[in-house]
Amino acid sequence: MGGELKTASGGMTGVRSGVGSELAERAAGLLAGGEVRMFLGYGAGRTPLRVRPRHVLRPEAAGGLVWNEFCAPSLAKYLLEEQEEEGRVGVLVKACDLRAVKRLVADRRVERERVLLVGVGCPGVVDAGKVEALLARAVPGEMVEEAGVRDGVLVVQTRSGVREFPREEYLLERCLHCEDPNPRDVDLFVGPEVAPWPARPHDYAEVAEVAALGAAERAAYWDRQFARCLRCFACRNVCPACSCRECCFDVWEPMWLPREVSVSEQYMFHFTRAFHVAGRCVDCGECERVCPVGIPLMKLNRALQKEIAELFGVERPWEPQEKEPLAMYTPDDPDFH
């Protein structure tokens, strides 16, 4: 990537964003009818490339809800705190977010009956961080004024002109692997279904790349990655598989994770975080998306997925399994030699 940004011809004409007001109407109806006490959706964010979670409590506030190609964050983890209050909560889910909700339900952290799942067909969401980085590299201090998608191309109006980004360049990595952009078994579906696109296979190419390095280079690679870690715990907080009431990183006795910031302790943190979700990771990629320093966390999660798939014959390790692969055994599991 890098180099010149492409300038869009035709300015911003025909660039649309969102599926209209259907979602707001449905949410308002659910709230007015008392079916849910709250609706969790998206509201406008601080730039046109970003949205923020919006907790809607009153029907008249539903107008602030948006649904568009910038709705990357998963809202699943917000359901945890909502479980503490009585009543049912409506939540907008993309297909990938649905896997996250299923994870929380399977872990018995969220009661399925107390959630009203509102599904939406997703054309793939924008990796705002990636687009912002591309823009900033080309024009320092660039500001985004308007953004939307036209014929599968992201069109961004900035202070210096109108730019466009092809699909492969702006989509989140998880979207390129998406097999079905329409969530199934939801309670309600809003907007049109989205036609699937050719999904990249789960071939673990990025894992193989790291595994192909020599042992010393591999360690040096992870040293470099982990050295940037700020221990902000965003990866843990966003993860739908990381929902223990008491987290080993928070306890002081025993102190599993000393507060010292050293590469050695970063290994402890990242090994533990990845291993604790091994066999339960839903491959949503939220950890990597929220990482403020760009640690390739999915390369850890995917390595574990790959190992579990290979060792125990789990075909689709990113989907909630009937029995968690590491919480079961068979007498003829592969042995050590």
Added chain:
Amino acid sequence: MPVNEPHGAAQAAAPGGATAGARPGTAEWEPRIIGFCCNWCSYAGADLAGTSRLEYPPTVRVIRVPCSGRVNPQFIVRAFQKGADGVLVAGCHPGDCHYSTGNYFTRRRLQVARRFLEYLGIDPRRLRITWISASEGQKFADTVREMTEEVRALGPNRVMRDELWAAN
């Protein structure tokens, strides 16, 4: 040394053979192996090795655990952080667990953990998981001897080490 210095740099800074004692690179250097042994089989196996006067290298520090299933993979990481060059996890043979199924779970979990540690840069020969019964004193001695040779050939571990042990 700066806290965030990668182990490659630490390796370059390590005294190579000039210092006396058990420094890496000297003839006196011996690997440090942490051995997690289950109470019911492998610890008794180690005991038998001792009472049978079997000789094995004094490189292993045995930690008794109630079951190999007690060995949280974080223990293994911690051992490597705090200066272990190798980690041995020994439990009852599959099917013989005192708690019926503990070691079956261990086997699954540590298969994954071992490969994951390899992915993070730890040579898989540094982590050995093996089944030793209470009557296999000889196997315990052989395992420690073999592993010591293997880890000695690999040299001191550099990965994941905290500052104190980085150059050791």
